[in-house]
Amino acid sequence: MITELPVLIPGEGEPPAGLGSDHPMRQVTRAVAFEPDGWTPERQQQVQELFDGLADEWNTRDVPGREAPLVDAFRRGLDAAPDLDHHLAVELGAGTGLFSRELAARFPEVVAVDIAFEMLRRAPAGPAHRAQGDGSRLPVADGSVDALVLVNMFLFPAEVDRVLARHGALVWVNSRGADTPIHLTAAEVDGCLPGDWSGVASTAGHGTWSVHWRSS
Ligand SMILES: C[S@@+](CC[C@H](N)C(=O)[O-])C[C@H]1O[C@@H](n2cnc3c(N)ncnc32)[C@H](O)[C@@H]1O
Numbered sequence: 001m002i003t004e005l006p007v008l009i010p011g012e013g014e015p016p017a018g019l020g021s022d023h024p025m026r027q028v029t030r031a032v033a034f035e036p037d038g039w040t041p042e043r044q045q046q047v048q049e050l051f052d053g054l055a056d057e058w059n060t061r062d063v064p065g066r067e068a069p070l071v072d073a074f075r076r077g078l079d080a081a082p083d084l085d086h087h088l089a090v091e092l093g094a095g096t097g098l099f100s101r102e103l104a105a106r107f108p109e110v111v112a113v114d115i116a117f118e119m120l121r122r123a124p125a126g127p128a129h130r131a132q133g134d135g136s137r138l139p140v141a142d143g144s145v146d147a148l149v150l151v152n153m154f155l156f157p158a159e160v161d162r163v164l165a166r167h168g169a170l171v172w173v174n175s176r177g178a179d180t181p182i183h184l185t186a187a188e189v190d191g192c193l194p195g196d197w198s199g200v201a202s203t204a205g206h207g208t209w210s211v212h213w214r215s216s
Pocket of ligand 1: 047048051052092093094095096097098113114115116119133134135136151152153154182
């Protein structure tokens with residue numbers, strides 16, 4: 001069950017223009033989340049090529065306030081997760097590492113994983129160990145990750161369940177809320193995950209976030 005928290009950080013100014021629901025990445029998002037075989041080799045290649053091609057201009061998206069939903073998710077969402085350890089966080093779909101420092105401020109070990117080498121190559125060295133990998137088969141042991149952070153990134157439900165520690169938490173952020181191309185509602189994330197989960201959700205700035213943990 002998801003508990004909606006009140007909004008503490010309102011959006012300022014006009015929301016960024018969004019093509020979210022018509023974007024081809026929205027279809028991929030839904031296929032990956034809802035269909036067991038949704039992540040096909042063709043989709044993998046399409047996604048990798050798309051983001052390798054966007055790498056040069058990706059940081060133009062780093063506008064003031066874009067970090068608001070992640071900051072709020074960390075403050076109120078992670079704090080709500082019972083018995084969460086703060087050792088290892090994996091930032092999946094880390095891109096050019098725009099959020100790696102936020103993770104490193106909370107977790108002593110951070111691994112930034114991305115399928116697109118050109119994105120990862122532009123990420124800063126230091127706040128996170130960088131690794132090229134596919135979120136459908138993460139190069140980490142079962143039950144080893146305290147926080148799995150997905151900012152504008154696809155949800156692979158079975159893999160989330162495999163890698164998260166017993167008291168681990170999934171952090172789900174959409175920077176432009178429902179206008180984000182890679183978007184799911186908190187209830188959809190909750191419904192996709194295997195087994196019973198609890199969580200909290202809210203909006204911050206122009207984005208939405210939710211944090212999910214296994215019900216005891
Ligand atoms: C929309 S971008 C978001 C980047 C970053 N999180 C941000 O918000 O600035 C999605 C990122 O996820 C990566 N990605 C997509 N599918 C992936 C997969 N299966 N495994 C790992 N990374 C993936 C892309 O290469 C891209 O860098």
